[in-house]
Amino acid sequence: HHTLRAMRVEGYDVIPPATVDDLRQAVLYGNAARFGQAANVAARIPADDFVAREPYLREIEAQWGPAPGRHQSDGSGIFVLGAQFGNVFVGVQPVFGYEGDPMRLLFERGSAPTHAFTAFYRYMAQDFGADVVLHFGMHGALEFMPGKQTGLGAGCWPDRLIADLPNVYLYAANNPSESALAKRRIGATIVTYLTPPVTKAGLYKGLLDLKASLNRWRGLPPGAHEALDLALLIQAQASELDLCAAEPVWADPAGATDALWRNLIEYEDSLIPLGLHIVGAPPDAVERAELIAAMAEVEGADPLTLKRADKLMAEDHETPGLLRALEGRFIRPVPGGDLLRSPQILPTGRNLHAFDPFRMPTVFALRDGAAQAQRLIECHTSKGADLPRSIALVLWGADNIKSDGGPIAQALALMGARPRFDGYGRLSGAELVPLADLGRPRIDVVMTLSGIFRDLLPLQTRMLAEAAYLAAAADEPAEANFVRAHALDYAARVGCDLETAALRVFSNAEGAYGSNVNLLIDSGAWNDEDDLADAFEKRKCFAYGRKGAPVQSAKLMATMLADVELAYQNLESVELGVTTVDHYFDTLGGIGRAVKRARGTDTPVYIGDQTRGDGKVRTLKEQVALETRTRALNPKWFEGLLKHGHECVHQIEAQVTNTLGWSATTGQVDPWVYQQLAETYVLDPEMRARIAELNPKASVGIANRLLEATERKY
Known part of the structure; x- marks a missing residue:
């Protein structure tokens, strides 16, 4: 939304929606329900038109069947998802196509994108008539399409799809490897953005009570008469939090409480991301202070480096970088890296490069x-x-x-x-x-x-x-x-x-x-x-x-x-x-x-x-x-996300899905994890209503994943 408004100021023929929510409504909802699609339908390409203009139709049909295919289709045409605002089309990139098809996932090496995927890029280049495409945010699908790893040619799908359309790619500053792939396979000019602020996880709810009891224990004089009762209380508190078993009673309270204390300190001091980074909105003073403190702790950066980092983070370099790229101007290069270890990635808004191999x-x-x-x-x-x-x-x-x-x-x-x-x-x-x-x-x-x-x-x-x-x-x-x-x-x-x-x-x-x-x-x-x-x-x-x-x-x-x-x-x-x-x-x-x-x-x-x-x-x-306690169950983590609205419920859903992924692949996730996730996001009526209002689809997804974990006996 900030980018669209900045483009308007610079003279682009674009009329941004009044608010971020309006933009989201227009792109992700709009007429989606009427057409049974995942986002607003901006255009429909008849199958006959697609067949007439698709030079690689035989390859696509060999993989996905006759046009228009099953993805983003009504059986006689292909839907292009997104919404147009003046001369700017905000599109939703189609999925790979084999999601939900377990046999294809088991055996697919990949040979062609779907009808919908190829139609999407042809629509932007030929029907909409784009002068440039801006891929907004990393982890798109285009650069992973089948073809050679480097030196792509006429038979490689990334090159076929992007063709000669100038390609600007907004990418996280801490991911030089995948951005290099985007450069090699889809000719992208990278513009970096900052990763989210970080903070110490801290403690909450029962963990705070447990720490208070442990502090009392650590302050007891040798032979204190209340030691046994306090040890029983601590064991009961810890078992309620699934940090230890309720029985048998500890034979070595000193050793058990010492281990609990070390765990709590690790949880409390763990660094976690705080919400999301918004392009065009630099971190505020509090967020910068926490980032600077983390940089000092992780790498011991000198005061001048920290002062420079604070100054650079206080300004928006990303929107100007995007505008320069869209104007075809030079974008200064910058090495990639993690901000806490590599403050030289600042300022962002620059063209990412990797390393000397x-x-x-x-x-x-x-x-x-x-x-x-x-x-x-x-x-x-x-x-x-x-x-x-x-x-x-x-x-x-x-x-x-x-x-x-x-x-x-x-x-x-x-x-x-x-x-x-x-x-x-x-x-x-x-x-x-x-x-x-x-x-x-x-x-x-x-x-x-x-x-x-x-x-x-x-x-x-x-x-x-x-x-x-x-x-x-x-x-x-x-x-x-x-x-x-x-x-x-x-x-x-x-x-x-x-x-x-x-x-x-x-x-x-x-x-x-x-x-x-x-x-x-x-x-x-x-x-x-x-x-x-x-x-x-x-x-x-x-x-x-x-x-x-x-x-x-x-x-x-x-x-x-x-x-x-x-x-x-x-x-x-x-x-x-x-x-x-x-x-x-x-x-x-x-x-x-x-x-x-x-x-x-x-x-x-x-x-x-x-x-x-x-x-x-x-x-x-x-x-x-550790991650469940410091992130998924931690009010500091999920409140930091939820203030961003719609997308952040999807982030929580992903956290639950990824946890289930570990259960499925390794069996090394304790049952309490799912129980506490359910109590936090589904069984709490206030939270359930809140996330359902922000993102109905993702909130249902959270509940369904937890049900799946139960059905699979995880």
Whole structure:
């Protein structure tokens, strides 16, 4: 809404609705109910017209059947969703098309967009006659359409759809990896926007009462006569909050209360996002103060840097950046990163770029990654387990770019390897750390890469594959080199060469992204958890070797997964938790489910929290509990969201859906989570009415997800 008003001031022929609510009503509701669509219908394209103008009709119909298809269609025409305001058309991008179709999600590699998707972009370019398209907010579908990863040509759908239409893309400043994909695949000019403010979670309701009782306990003198009664009260309070069992009575009250105290302090001090960022509305003084405090705590930034950051955040740089881009003017470049760690991303409103791939991982990342790898080992073994022989590790492009290769360094450290650089300091491969220096056996690491990692980090992909091969080929005892032990065993059983048996880097086929586990969960149209494992393995079974070319290797992957003893992924951003977006359970949850099926037993899943200080490793169950208490159940979090209205109920719905995704993929979410979510959002009449008024569809979605969790016995 701010953008439309700014365009009006600049002389564009646009008549913005009076309020944000009016804009929302016009775009998302309007005549939607009359046509049975998800948003207002701005235009209808007859099927005959679509067929006559679609040059790639045979490819689309081979995938989706005869025009006009089933999506955004009345059987004889295709609907274009959105609303027009003068010379500005605000459109709603169609979905991929296979949501809700579990069989297609299980087997689809993707070969064409839907009739509705292609019609949408042709409508903007030819019928509406747009001079430029502005993709407003990250995570669109266009850049993920089938085609080559880079250097797209006539056969690639992103290039076909955007054609020569200038493309401006408003993107989060903390996501250089996916914005780079948008640059490469749809020719986007990026304009950055700030991520939401952050704040400390604090405590609320029963947690505050529990802390008061714990403070009384900690102030008792030795041998105090009221200690027993107070310990019983604390145990009762904690059990009411599902922080401990009500029975039996604690045998060691001192140890139990100390553990509770540490948990409460962690909850209270956790950083959480506060609402949403509004383009054109800089953070206010209070929000800036909390951001500055968090920056000082996380990175220890100097006073001059903090003062500069406060000044830059107080001004709107994003709307002017968008207007410059729409006018075809130069947009200054800026590296991407997380604000708390990288204040140089300010001011926003600039053109995002990523990194120097020849310098990743950096020296700092190697040191930090090795330390985090050791923390993972210690966390696992502290629970009574032996040193793991094989680990499943999920690697994302975004996390590695923001941390200069920290997760890559973890993978290398676990295998006992390090990067090799040439005389110019450029990455040229991998080499092994001698066993004597490593001080423990080499751990076998099954690495699953996101499609964006594969696209943006080919040098690192080949380096990781080389590290695994070198470990497998090393003349070392099997008991000191688990990579070699597993590779030799597989080669002997299958009759393949060592090169094949040493493949450990897996991802999608070229031009494909994601495991589709998240889309299956979102659809709700899956029968049992093996469907999720099927989707993951079919989508992610392409092995990348030292030369970088993928080979479909389903049998090898299944065999390697059967040896995996734990699964692990890093968390690099305060804004995004494992229950905030569906990508975490799509990747880590997906491989966790595949490992469970391959092994026949539950497998530990860990999260490496790198958002503050030296980092910390938690079990997935601990991480979900932490995020549930500090975010979903926390009035500070949901009130911060609800003040933004319609979209924020959808954010809450996503939080519930993502939690269910973890239950489905790992089974490591406690039942109390769903009970308390239900009490907060559905069983409270005032809250239920409030969110229903703000977003009826999303409020029903929250209730339906909680019912689904009950039906699936989560």
